[in-house]
Amino acid sequence: MHLLRTHSCGELRKEHAGCEVSLAGWVNRRRDHGGLIFIDLRDREGIVQTVFNPEISPSGLKTAEEMRNEYVVRVTGEVALRPAGTENSKIPTGDIEVIVKDTEILNTSNTPPFYINEEVEVDENLRLKYRYLDLRRPRMKENMLLRHRVTKFMRDFLDARGFIEVETPILLKSTPEGARDYLVPSRVHPGEFYALPQSPQQLKQLLMVAGFEKYYQIARCFRDEDTRADRQPEHTQLDIEMSFVTQDDILNLMEELYTSLVETIKPELHLVKPFPLLTYTEAIERYGSDKPDLRYDLEIADLTDIAARTDFAILRTAIDNGGKVKGITAPGCGEYSRSQLEELNKLVLSAGAGGLLTVSLGAKGGGLDGLTLNEVKSVAAKFLTLEQVKEIAGRCRADKGDLLLVVAGEPDKIYPALDILRREMARRLKLADPGVIAFGFVVDFPLLARNEETGRWEPANNPFTEPRDEDIPLLDSAPEKVFGKNYDIVCNGLELASGSIRIHDAELQRKIFRLLGYNDKEIDSLFGHMLEAFDYGAPPHGGIAPGIDRTVMLLAGEETIREVIAFPKTQSAMDLTFEAPSPVTEEQLAELHIRLQEEE
RNA sequence: GGCCCCGUAGUGUAGCGGUCUAACAUGCCACCCUGUCACGGUGGAGAUCGGGGGUUCAAAUCCCCCCGGGGUCGCCA
Numbered sequence: 207m208h209l210l211r212t213h214s215c216g217e218l219r220k221e222h223a224g225c226e227v228s229l230a231g232w233v234n235r236r237r238d239h240g241g242l243i244f245i246d247l248r249d250r251e252g253i254v255q256t257v258f259n260p261e262i263s264p265s266g267l268k269t270a271e272e273m274r275n276e277y278v279v280r281v282t283g284e285v286a287l288r289p290a291g292t293e294n295s296k297i298p299t300g301d302i303e304v305i306v307k308d309t310e311i312l313n314t315s316n317t318p319p320f321y322i323n324e325e326v327e328v329d330e331n332l333r334l335k336y337r338y339l340d341l342r343r344p345r346m347k348e349n350m351l352l353r354h355r356v357t358k359f360m361r362d363f364l365d366a367r368g369f370i371e372v373e374t375p376i377l378l379k380s381t382p383e384g385a386r387d388y389l390v391p392s393r394v395h396p397g398e399f400y401a402l403p404q405s406p407q408q409l410k411q412l413l414m415v416a417g418f419e420k421y422y423q424i425a426r427c428f429r430d431e432d433t434r435a436d437r438q439p440e441h442t443q444l445d446i447e448m449s450f451v452t453q454d455d456i457l458n459l460m461e462e463l464y465t466s467l468v469e470t471i472k473p474e475l476h477l478v479k480p481f482p483l484l485t486y487t488e489a490i491e492r493y494g495s496d497k498p499d500l501r502y503d504l505e506i507a508d509l510t511d512i513a514a515r516t517d518f519a520i521l522r523t524a525i526d527n528g529g530k531v532k533g534i535t536a537p538g539c540g541e542y543s544r545s546q547l548e549e550l551n552k553l554v555l556s557a558g559a560g561g562l563l564t565v566s567l568g569a570k571g572g573g574l575d576g577l578t579l580n581e582v583k584s585v586a587a588k589f590l591t592l593e594q595v596k597e598i599a600g601r602c603r604a605d606k607g608d609l610l611l612v613v614a615g616e617p618d619k620i621y622p623a624l625d626i627l628r629r630e631m632a633r634r635l636k637l638a639d640p641g642v643i644a645f646g647f648v649v650d651f652p653l654l655a656r657n658e659e660t661g662r663w664e665p666a667n668n669p670f671t672e673p674r675d676e677d678i679p680l681l682d683s684a685p686e687k688v689f690g691k692n693y694d695i696v697c698n699g700l701e702l703a704s705g706s707i708r709i710h711d712a713e714l715q716r717k718i719f720r721l722l723g724y725n726d727k728e729i730d731s732l733f734g735h736m737l738e739a740f741d742y743g744a745p746p747h748g749g750i751a752p753g754i755d756r757t758v759m760l761l762a763g764e765e766t767i768r769e770v771i772a773f774p775k776t777q778s779a780m781d782l783t784f785e786a787p788s789p790v791t792e793e794q795l796a797e798l799h800i801r802l803q804e805e806e
Numbered sequence: 807g808g809c810c811c812c813g814u815a816g817u818g819u820a821g822c823g824g825u826c827u828a829a830c831a832u833g834c835c836a837c838c839c840u841g842u843c844a845c846g847g848u849g850g851a852g853a854u855c856g857g858g859g860g861u862u863c864a865a866a867u868c869c870c871c872c873c874g875g876g877g878u879c880g881c882c883a
Contacts, residue, residue, distance in 0.1 A: 239846085240839035255843065275833090292841055300843085317834060320817055324832085324844070328817065331875060384883030404883080431882045556809070556879075622879095668883050722883095766876095777876065 210280050210312075216252020220301050222285040227304060229254065230280045230312065232342070233273050234323050243270040247281065247304075248323075250347070254299040255288075256281050256306050266309045276315035276322065276342075282308040330768070334782040337773055349770045352471070353758045357424055359467050360444050360754075367459070369420040369446070374409040376402055376426070381732050383407075383668075385429035388439070396799040402428035402440075405751060407668060408736055410447035411708055414747040415739045419449045424754065432777075435766040436700060436756055439779045444757075446705075447749030453691055453707055456750050457483075457647055460695055460703065464645055464752075472761050475643045481695075485650040490617075494625035496651070499699030500644040502637035504628045506532050507602040509612060518589035520563070524614035531614045532624055535602040536631045539609035540566045553630055554613060559623035563612040567599060570607030574599055577606050629699065638698070643760060645697045653677070653690035654721070662723045667692045669718055670736075671706035672748075678714075685721060695752060697760055705750025712740040 211230040218227070231249035243258040258270040262283075273279060283306040294300030320328040322342050333340040340346055361371065380387045380401035387401035403409070405427045413421045425445040433439065448456065461481050468477050482500060489496050492505045513521040513531040521531050536542075542550075547564050554562040567574075568581030577599075579592045590598075602610055611627050613620040632638055653673050654663045663685055665671065673681065677688040692706035709715045715737055719729045729737070755767035768774035775781055795802065 235843075235845095237842050237845050238839085239842065242840035242842080244842055244845085246843070257841085259840075261840090289841070292843085294843055296843080317816070321833080324817095326818060326832090329813090329875080332817085382883085385881085407883090429882060432880085434882085435877070437882070558879090665883050670883095778874090 214251035215247050215249045215254040216299065218254050218285055218299050218302055218304070220287065223287050223302060225285045226282070227285055228280065228282045229256070229304065230278070232315075233275055233277045233279060235275065236270070236273055238271065241267075243267060245270060245273060245279070245281075246323075247279065252299060253297055255294070255303040256283065257303050258306050258309070262305055263307050263309075266306050269309050269311060270306075272311065274315065274317070276318055276339075277311055278313040278315070280310045280312055281306045331776070331782060334774070334776065337783045341772065346769070349758070349762050349764065350772060352762055353754070353770055355471055356467065356758050356761065357444075357754065359471060360422075360424070360463065363463055363466065364420075364422045364446070367420070369422045370418060371423055372413055372418065372421055374403070374406040374413075374423060374425065378403050378409075381408075385431050388428045388430050391798040391800055393797055393799075404429050405443065406445050407670065410445060410749060411670065411736065411744075411747065412739055414447055414449045414708075414710075415742060415744045417449075417745075419745075421445075421447045421749075425751075430779075433775065433779065435768075436759070438755065438767060438771065439775055441767070442754040443751040444754055445749070445751045447747060449745040449747040451707075451746075451748055453649070453693060453748065456705060456748055457649075457693060460750060460752070461645075461647075464695070467757075468643060468761070472643075474641070475761070476639075476641055478642070478644050481645045481647055483647040483649060486648055486652065486689075487650070489648050490621055494621040494623075494628060495699075496648055496694065497696045497699060497701045498625075498646070499629065499632065499638060500646045500696070501639055501642045501698060502632050504534050504536075504632060504637065505603075506534050506624050506628070509533050509598055509601055512594060512597050512601065513614070516586075516590055516594055518586045521586070521614050524560075527616075529615045530617055530620060531612060532620055533598070533602050533610050533612035534624060534628055534631070535599075535604040536609040536611055537605070537635065538570065538607055539631070539635075540568055540570070540607040542566065542609055550611065550627065550630070553626050554623040557619075557623040557626045559613050559619045560615050561613075562623075562627075563614065565595065565598070565610035565612065567595075567604060567606050567608050567610065570605075572606050574604075574606055581606075640763060643698060645695060645702070648694045648696055649692070650674075650689045651692050651694075652686070653688045653692075654685050656686065663721055665718075665722065666690065667704065667706055669722060670708045670715070672709045672714075673718075681717060681721060691748070693750070695750075697756075700756050700760070701753075702756055702760075703750050703752035705748065707746070707748035710740055710744040710746050712737045712744075715740060 210228065212228045215229050215231050229247055231247045234246040234248035234253050237244040241260060245256045246253050247256050258267045260267045281304060283304045285302050286305050288301060288303050318339050319332055319336055322339060325345060341350065377390060377400040380389065380399060383404050385404050390400040392398045392400060406423060406425050410421055423445045424442060426440055426442055428440045430439065465477060465479060468475055486496055489498055494506055509531045510525060514525050525531065551562040563586055564584060565586065566583035567577060574596055577596065582595050598610065604610055613623045652666050653671060655666045657664050667690060671690040671692045674689050674691060680688045690706060694701055695703035709718065716729060719733060755770055758770040759767045762770055764770055773781060773783060780786065
């Protein structure tokens, strides 16, 4: 099978000493001592030192003189223990070397545009243009191997529990979902388009109607929206759907999956078990976010009642207008400078809140009891009694030397600001331990949200989510009070997975669609296939879909999912290796019945 | 679309009004070198400082516009 090689470079160890081997790989580095040349030969499994000695092979040395970095070469020789004192403990193959008897350059290489054999930050554009070289670098290679192990683990895990993998179409139908669709024009049907799936949501539900009971798929999902560090035009999710399950069944399955995944693949990461479970309302009230980073506390304290008793007009006005007063503690930041405080204020303003009230609790030491009003630095200071300051500090679990960050106003405005403050302070104070991976469940989301612009109800998660049984009567009277049977997995401040128990009753589903503003004709043309399917014995079912890219990113300790995707796109949705997207020929357009419009 | 950050030899950085004829490291090329492993030594090539305009006696450096990239808000059911 392997005509060019008998072993991989990285697998050779002491036990191979004396073996005659053939290796093939890339020149990682050449060390030319004149009469003696060392070539570090690299393949996917690792690096091994090969030695070219004129006393063994004069022609081999001559060939080695021609070799340069990234040349592809084959060597044949004998594995030998390195001379005493020349072992290299830094590499796994460092006890041995290969004494080359015969060699051959299989292919030359241009000098790479960036270092492949060193870990240096390189401009990402350049890396993406030459992604095939970037992927040779150890970090990227490890990320791709990790990704493989993760998906392999997931497949094995689900297979062992009776799930079957089913492939679903990439060319399908545009339906009014949350995101913009990627459209593919039809040649056969002039003027009609396929849409790439934003997720296999409807398909997996139809597979439940089909009776597969437990389905999964490593599924590619497409959304034509702006990218982020954790968002790409196409991403991969572990798409899961099960029949005859409750929310707890799915959450338990996920906890087991992620716990065993981390313990098997990244045992060095500290995992918090069991996963904490928060309701959506709790998550917002405690962390200001429905995807809180649970690696640190910095919880939000409600100060509304205390603030209402003060003489500080700004806070009292906010409360009189139906607002709340909330704060978090920045530990040890009591001596922040005016400009540092102003930076935080700008963050709060950018988040849409009215402004930030800071209360500095002096210098460290002495405890709250020793605090004097003189030490308290705040524009609110003269409106507060010492007792009130202490009460506020106590509520925020703050100590002397800390900084209180207080925001007042409508909940919609202040929670995003508190969320930003919380994450910013955690970043500054390095509160998020990179050795910790903190999962959590968030449950009981509102089913619907009012779109401010259109005034229409929109699904907070997706239109197929089943309302909580007890809330169904509210659908007619008070839709905003209806909670859904949906749940997220959060991890280190990311939304890692989202799922729900689905509606399996055609009438209830039709009711939801009507509530979302569709008339019956629209419902039938857009979702008729789903409603009809539900009338043929749809089992109760539910599912979830964890993001694979985000999972691997977290396990790899990377900051963006681009680092764990082989060929990712830039922020402007381009593939720099292929320079896609690109224009097509007039003939191609004509075949698709498409005429381009001049941009103004 | 808004806000913020970045753009200097192949790569990574320094320089932030004049001493810049742009520095350093590495890579590259040539020569020397038989135990290195980020080998070492000597020499050399390599940048109109993202593009355009302006201010100034003088611009990599200050200002404006544009381009490219990234982060974030909007957006992402």
